[in-house]
Structure formats: structure tokens, C-alpha cells
Amino acid sequence: MNGLVRGPDGIAVVDAEYVRPQMAAVHVIVHDGRAAIVDSGSNHSVPRVLEALEELGVAREAVDWLLLTHVHLDHAGGAGALAAALPHARAVVHPRGAPHLVDPSKLVAGTIAVYGEALYRQLYGELVPIPAARVVAAGEGDRIALAGRVFEVWHTPGHALHHQVYVDAAARTIFTGDTFGLCYPEFTTEGVPFAIPTTTPTQFDPDQLLASIARIAGAAPRSVHMTHYGRVEGAARIAEDLAVQVRALVDLALAHRAAPDCEERLRAGIGELFAARAQAAGCRLRREAVDALLEADVRLNAAGLVAWLERTAPRH
Numbered sequence: 001m002n003g004l005v006r007g008p009d010g011i012a013v014v015d016a017e018y019v020r021p022q023m024a025a026v027h028v029i030v031h032d033g034r035a036a037i038v039d040s041g042s043n044h045s046v047p048r049v050l051e052a053l054e055e056l057g058v059a060r061e062a063v064d065w066l067l068l069t070h071v072h073l074d075h076a077g078g079a080g081a082l083a084a085a086l087p088h089a090r091a092v093v094h095p096r097g098a099p100h101l102v103d104p105s106k107l108v109a110g111t112i113a114v115y116g117e118a119l120y121r122q123l124y125g126e127l128v129p130i131p132a133a134r135v136v137a138a139g140e141g142d143r144i145a146l147a148g149r150v151f152e153v154w155h156t157p158g159h160a161l162h163h164q165v166y167v168d169a170a171a172r173t174i175f176t177g178d179t180f181g182l183c184y185p186e187f188t189t190e191g192v193p194f195a196i197p198t199t200t201p202t203q204f205d206p207d208q209l210l211a212s213i214a215r216i217a218g219a220a221p222r223s224v225h226m227t228h229y230g231r232v233e234g235a236a237r238i239a240e241d242l243a244v245q246v247r248a249l250v251d252l253a254l255a256h257r258a259a260p261d262c263e264e265r266l267r268a269g270i271g272e273l274f275a276a277r278a279q280a281a282g283c284r285l286r287r288e289a290v291d292a293l294l295e296a297d298v299r300l301n302a303a304g305l306v307a308w309l310e311r312t313a314p315r316h
Contacts, residue, residue: 004051
């Protein structure tokens, strides 16, 4: 009941059951009897990950690494609780994110500022700190070894300043977190995926994000493993579409920056953009279904664009 899907190269996808099925994934990599986990999901995801390890025949003591793409709570909210259940696992994160794993209080406050207290408690609960000795601050070019299988760390800002991806050369895949957008299974039509970029608060930077997207595509991976959601092929085409959308989102934000109802206009414009792009990609979902699936993402993207405007292009 954990939504486990076994894939090639010893990589399994576990449904984190964040908000709804197939919205967020946790990836488990098994190699020569040892395991690494990419992102943790929220606290509510932890039992599902532990069930998946049991189904995969992996002892909790055999998990060496918890590789975190960044500390946003749909990716790392359960990291402390998961680490507590995995006695030998060390959590790897960008240096900017490391203090938030040891002391999550600022992360909690920042998330409440975006979501509100009630929704925060519902989605994430109480965060569990990770002892500093079990947190590894890794940056650009660092390498993490799992029983001889190497994962290279790339710093990929744009969604967040501390975002990084993990390059698995042996499998010709990259674990992309949020940098390579969101690719929900409901939008895949006849095997062709459709992805949207994520510009959520508070550190969206279009130039950095475009560079990070291009870097991932430039590596010509056979697949990417997205937290939202799972294993996806066709990175070059996805990157082209994401770049078009990032530029369109910037244009939309600049067009409405002086409006008193800027954020509301952005929500409407983003909804139209994503629905049109999905239809152009062959999506057969009715418009109301598209809107329902992307409602939360549209809202957060609009808020992120407003935050970017306030930093870089103040309203007149």
C-alpha cells in the first residue's frame, strides 16, 4: 500500500502521498545491498518509505544516505523522522540547508508564512531535528558513494538558492527535485510527458532557473527522476518547454507588476498559460480537471512571482 514502483538500475519510486496520490515521490536506490533515499517527503510519508524498504528487502541499517535536493518541506519535512528510523543514514544537503535540518525553527516559521498555521500543521506536523554529526553539507562537484556507485552533486539554483541535484552516471539519470519542474502522471499522454516550472516563494530567479534547466538537459540523461513525479524520459523536449514557460511567466509578472491586484491577475494568467501548454502537448483532460490538479501550484507560483517582483522590479 506504499505506492512502490520498481524501475531500472535499482531505482524505485515510492508515492509520498503528499496532498494526493502521485504528487510527490521519494526515490529509493538499491546497489550491492546498500541503499540511498532521495528526498523524504513529509512526516506523513515516513511510514510509507519504511514499508517500501521492507518490501524491497532492504534493512533499515543498510541505508547509508538521505540525499536531499533542498529543504522545502514536501521534500525534506520528514527527513528528521526518517533519519531517526535509519540508524546509519547521513543526510546530505547544500550548506545553506544544513542548519535548517539541525534546527528547523526558521524553516517552520518561513513555511507558516507561506501556508498559514493551520495548513502547515495539517501538511507537516512537528519537524524532528537531525543531529549535526549526521548532516553532511555537500556542494557543487562533491561526490557521494553508495557501495561504489557515485552520485555527483550539482548546485542548481533558480527554484531555491540551496537547491541541488544528484547525477547518477551509472544509470544515466538525474534526481532533479524541483529544478526540472513538475511532471504529474495525469498529464502524460501516449507516453509524452508535460511539465510545468515551479516559481514558488521565496527565491525564484528566472536566469538561474533557465541555466539550471539547460545544464540538466545538456547532460543528455536517459531519464530524470522528479520528486513531482517519478521517472520521466525526454529531457531535451521537457527543457525546451520549461524554458518557454519560465519566460512567459516572467513576461506575465512584469506586465502586471503595477496592478493593485497583481497576484490575482497572475493566478488567472498562470492558469491560462498552463492549460494552453497542456493542451498543446496533447493533454486530453478537461479544463476544469487541469485547473483542479494545478490549483495549489498556480497559487504558489503566483506568490513566488510576486516575491520576485518585490526583490527585482518594485511596483511603480
